[in-house]
Amino acid sequence: MAERVFVGSCSDYNLDEIKKILAEGLKTLELDPRLFFAGKSCTLKPNLLIPKKPEQGVTTHPTVIQAMAELVLENEGQVVIGDTPGGPFNKPYLKALYKTTQMEKASLESGGSLNYDTEEVDTPFPSGNVMKRVGIARFIKDGDLLINMAKMKTHGLTRMTGGVKNLFGAVPGMQKTEYHMKMNEINHFSTLLVDIARLLNPPLTIIDGIHAMEGNGPSSGTIKKAGKIIMAKNVFAADVVMARIMGISPLQIPTIKVAKDLDLPGDLTDVEVFGDMGKEKFIFPQGKREITLFSRIFPKKWVPRIHNVLQAVPVFDRAKCVGCGICARHCPPKVISGTEDKNPKIDLDGCIRCFCCQELCPYEAIKIYRPLLGRIIFR
Numbered sequence: 001m002a003e004r005v006f007v008g009s010c011s012d013y014n015l016d017e018i019k020k021i022l023a024e025g026l027k028t029l030e031l032d033p034r035l036f037f038a039g040k041s042c043t044l045k046p047n048l049l050i051p052k053k054p055e056q057g058v059t060t061h062p063t064v065i066q067a068m069a070e071l072v073l074e075n076e077g078q079v080v081i082g083d084t085p086g087g088p089f090n091k092p093y094l095k096a097l098y099k100t101t102q103m104e105k106a107s108l109e110s111g112g113s114l115n116y117d118t119e120e121v122d123t124p125f126p127s128g129n130v131m132k133r134v135g136i137a138r139f140i141k142d143g144d145l146l147i148n149m150a151k152m153k154t155h156g157l158t159r160m161t162g163g164v165k166n167l168f169g170a171v172p173g174m175q176k177t178e179y180h181m182k183m184n185e186i187n188h189f190s191t192l193l194v195d196i197a198r199l200l201n202p203p204l205t206i207i208d209g210i211h212a213m214e215g216n217g218p219s220s221g222t223i224k225k226a227g228k229i230i231m232a233k234n235v236f237a238a239d240v241v242m243a244r245i246m247g248i249s250p251l252q253i254p255t256i257k258v259a260k261d262l263d264l265p266g267d268l269t270d271v272e273v274f275g276d277m278g279k280e281k282f283i284f285p286q287g288k289r290e291i292t293l294f295s296r297i298f299p300k301k302w303v304p305r306i307h308n309v310l311q312a313v314p315v316f317d318r319a320k321c322v323g324c325g326i327c328a329r330h331c332p333p334k335v336i337s338g339t340e341d342k343n344p345k346i347d348l349d350g351c352i353r354c355f356c357c358q359e360l361c362p363y364e365a366i367k368i369y370r371p372l373l374g375r376i377i378f379r
Contacts, residue, residue, distance in 0.1 A: 003237035003265050004029055007245070007275030008229040010210050013054075013063040018229070022067055022206070025231035028274045031204070036145075037077030043143035044068055044112070045202075047151040047166050048083035049219055050362055051100035057213045057223045060151045062106035064208045064229070068147065069110035077145075081107055082115025084137050086330065086360045089173030091116050115139040120172045128195040129262075130188060140170045140200070148202040148235060152209030152226060152242055154217035156285045156312070156355035156368045158190065161218045162242045163205040163235040164197045164255045171196065174330075177356065181332035184352035190254035194262065197235050197255075205238040206231050209245065214282040220364040226280050237265040241273055247281035285312075285368050312368050314357050316344045320365035327357035327366060 006028040008021035026033055046060035054061050069079045085097050098104040098114050107114050119138040126132060140146060150166035158165055168176065183189040207230040215221035228245055232238035236259045243250040250256045250267050260266020321342045328336040328344070335350035336357060346357075358366040 002270060002272040003232060003234040005237050005241045005271045005273050006231040007241060007273060007277055008231070009227055009276055009278075010229055011225075011227050013061050013210060015063050015067055018064055018067040019071060021229050022071055022231070025206075025229070026071075029204075029231060029233055031233070033071060033075040037072045037075040039076060040144035041078045041080060041142070042072045042145045042147055043115075043140055044072075044079060044081045044147050044149055045140065045166070045169065046081070046083055046101075046103065046149045047153075047161065047169065048097055048101055048103065049086050049169075050360055051085075051097045052219070052362070053100060054102050055211075057153070057211050057221070058151070058219050059101045060149050060208045061210065062102035064206070064210070065103065065149060066106040066110045068149065068206065069106065069112040072147075073111050079110065079112030080115050080139060080143060081112050082117075082137075082139055083169050084172045085169075086176065086356070087173075087326070089118050089137075091118065094118075117142075118172070120175075123199065125195065125199045128199065130183065130191050131195055134196060134199060135172060135175050136170050136200070137172045145204070146200060146202040148200075148205040150205065150207045150238075152207050152212035152228070152230075152246070154214050154221055154246075154282060154284050156217070156358060157186065157353070158193070158255060159248070159253050159284055160239075160243060160246060162207055162239040163202075163232075164193050164239050164259075167197045167200050167202070167235070168193055170200055177330055177332045180354040180356055181352065184332070184354060186254050187258065189354075190258045193255050194236075194258045194264075198264075202235055203233060204231070205233075205235040207238055207242055209242065212246075212282075214246075214284070216285050216358070216367055219359055219361065220367065221285070224280070224282060226278070228278065232271075234265055237271045240265050240267060240271055241277065244268060245277050245280055247279070248284065311353055313348060313351065313353070314346060314355060315367050315369040316346075317365045317367065318343060320363050322363055322365075324362070326360055326362065330356050330360050332356060
């Protein structure tokens, strides 16, 4: 049976209008709010990648979070708002993160609470394809209902950040960096993301695409006013519709392709859409592409050099660099140096093209660039 996906149209972040859309979405998905929320602890998990203001389009907008929190509380549920960001997972950093992203304001005005529990739970997942155990933040495991509240954005590694990628935020702090290093091939990493989504299996996914992000996402792109809110009980179905709204074939998204291979929703034939998807065309970043064919043709010792002239690479804008060192500290293979002198350098032979440096740079001092030959071959 096709999975229901609701698409609501909304031009701006008006609280009353968003609440109406969310309520309509719940009804369309056949979720009675009183039965669904009453007496349950509901964890609202936004995308809080780094401390950025809402208008920058990097994080799930606080008005969407507030609207959802109010609906839960009005239907006798409890609300906990929280995420594990790309940086440190400790109370001081969370306080700064919640304040800058205005989750603090959303919590106060709705009556919900913010998570400051930084413990993790080693969680078995016997049916996992690449991991049989995954460390998951305890506050996510402890809730009765996980409401996955993602942001519609492009992404240098996975092409887009939607519902599935947002659940990677359930993995605490620096453990994300370890997974990037262990699984640096895109299909392997995408399978990990799908495994985590299968493990957590959120009963409701909401994607904030009112003001989305295109270009150099997920943190340095430009605002794209898509005017959409996506809701689905199946996170994979939500991502399929999000890809279509962004103007890209769902199977061009690595996580969706992996999902399809596992007989999970992977294209529009697997979903039933309620609402107007529109006809947007997003600009996608020049991300990582596999060049396995070239690796097989040429001698092994040439492969790193071939990768460097074909694959996308992080490029530093030294005029914007402030020497904070965040990129170097969060680089999984530890190949970035010189940040203390505001003159960062990267050893491309060791770079795994995960683009964590670009993703976590708070000053937008790193861009993704593909050499000319790579652009010609992979156009």
